[in-house]
Amino acid sequence: MNNAYATLMSASGNATTGGYLVTFLPLVLILVFFYFFIMKPQKKQEKADREMRENVDVGDEIITNGGIIGIVTQVKEDNVVIETGGDRSKIRIMKWAIAKVVTDDDEDSKDKV
Known part of the structure; x- marks a missing residue:
């Protein structure tokens, strides 16, 4: 048992x-x-x-999260200064607000062709 x-x-x-x-x-x-x-x-x-x-450099064209398109004129540690529009107004934005670097995409597409 x-x-x-x-x-x-x-x-x-x-x-x-x-x-x-x-x-x-x-x-x-x-x-x-x-x-x-x-x-x-x-x-x-x-x-x-x-x-x-x-890797954003001076001269790169960027698009911000808010839809602003501009060319980088100055790069600092945590922000960048971009130049927008025909009257060349300058805006200081934080780096985290950069959505896309347009210049790098254009160069990559030219290299592939």
Whole structure:
């Protein structure tokens, strides 16, 4: 009788461990999916944006997050001065407000042709 009880307890212990594995496996798979398809590409894009903002030089044409298009006339540590419009008005903006560097895109497309 003791052998039957020991066998029953060991079998239920294995079933419980397997039950936990089956319960948590989908959760682990969802977390892995989110990491590889959402978090990792987002970090890669943030790194590319940070490098783009750090590599802005005088003479580059940029577009800000607000839609202002201008040419960079001065670069400082955390901001840039851009020249906009026909009357050459100057605006100082923060580097984080730069959405796109147009000059680099034009040069890349010319190199490919």
